Amino acid sequence: IGSMVFSSCDMFKKVQKEEPATTQTGEELEEIQGTLKYNPKTGKYEQVTKVTQKIDTVQWTVTDPEKEPPITTSGGTYGQNGNTNTNPGPSGQSEFKDAYNVAVMLPFLANRFDQITGKADPKSELALNFYYGAKMAFDVLSKEGVKLNISTFDTKASDGEVRTLLNRPELTGADIILGPVRKSSLENTANFAKENGITLVSPFSPSSSITKNNPYYLQVMPSLESHCYAITKHVLARHSSTKVVLVARNKAAEVSRLKYFQDANYAIGGRGSRSFGEFVVTDNSADFSEMDVASHIIEGDTTIFIVPSWSNESFVYSFLRQLKVAKGRNPVIVYGMPQWMKYKRVSYDYYEELNLHVSSAFHVDANTGAARDFRRNFYNRYGMVPSEEAYAGYDVMLLMGRSAKKYGTMFQKKLDRENRKSLVTKFQFEPVVTKLGIAEEDYTKIDRYENKYVNILKFKDYYFQLSK
DSSP, X not given: OOOOOOOOGGGGSOTTOOOOSOOOOOOOOOOOOOOEEEETTTTEEEESOOOSSOOOOOOOOOOOTTTSOSOOOSSSOOSSSSOOOOOOOSOOOOOOOSSEEEEEEEOOXXXXXXXXXXXXXXXGHHHHHHHHHHHHHHHHHHHTTOOEEEEXXXXXXXXXXXXXXXXXXXXXXXXXXXXXXXXXXXXXHHHHHHHHTOEEEESSOOOSOSOSSOTTEEEOSOOHHHHHXXXXXXXXXXXXXGGEEEEEESOHHHHHHHHHHHHHHHHHHOTTSOOOEEEEEOOOSTTOTTXXXXXXXXXXXXXXXXXXXXXXXXXXXXHHHHHHHHTTTSOXXXXXXXXXXGOSSSOHHHHHHTTEEEEESOOOOTTSHHHHHHHHHHHHHHSSOOOHHHHHXXXXXXXXXXXHHHHOTTGGGGGGGOOOBOSSOBOOEEEEEOHHHHHTTOXXXXXXXXXXXXXXXXXXXTEEEEOO
């Protein structure tokens, strides 16, 4: 399977797309972020990844998954000859099995394979890297006695293809579904999983609006609200709320996000807490050159600016540039969003001088022994450096397989007992209760299960690293 480079979830969306003017919540952050570091030899900021050997170009050919299942192992049970029990339906009861039927639905885009060059479509890199990492996890699970019947399907990034796949017996008889990526396809699959009582694991979407009243839906990527809460918690553990200023453009979508931080402030500090300051930028000039940043600087003390904006890089660039001038000798700390790690225009000197922090769903600490081992084994097996999607595929599949063995088909009900460190993050799953459930104080009414753990990264020494 195809030639790979580092990839991110933004391959499935347009760059620099403006948010719609709406006050609705449930916005998506979309991206799995990487780590950047300054390379003095090239004069550029690069992913923190090195190899000592030349990476071979790996070609791929398309095979019929029914004749030749793409995931095989000498230990576990993979394919269609193991446990063929169909799911009993939405009973809500966890069932233990000798082997679990798992359907993997990802956009491999085999239909876009270039027969002339022998290379895959670059947009398939997310799925292929994730799949490679998952394959490595299958080997580990096999040695641990976890048996999985794996069926792998190419969604072709098509809603129509997904609707067709959902009629196949491998899907109707699945115990667990992994994927898909596309939001509209994920919504259809979530409804299917709810109707049929199948646990659906969503590895990429941070949206909180995919499904409702669905205890079968497991969301690996933290929602925007979880990112805002994590930033607020990190700030209040170190600073008074009186020093915090929330910054947003005068856009309904951005202004509505400020409530997440204010609510988190009250939840953490109590209703007696002082509200964060707010700076709504009304500057409509093309380069945002007329922002009144200076009036929000606290003389002789540290000012913390939280900027939950990401769709307009020019705005972020202009804000940081003017803040650098306006602060004078006064210290400032800026908290931004994960998309900032992918910006091309903003000088990283600003990140360094303004003490930038960002939230991130995933973070690979390449210095840990486990990460080094995975990196070496992945390279030896596939001839390339693993992307963050590869690490994520490994982590998610290990969690899914081990949890199914321990807790059965409805393992998501027990994941709040697990707080296991993985290669790219910690998993901290919690049930999200429906609004009606909250009103009635009935915490058995579940909207979904969400991983709430968010890393806070600090830009220091010209690369992003975990904040101590």
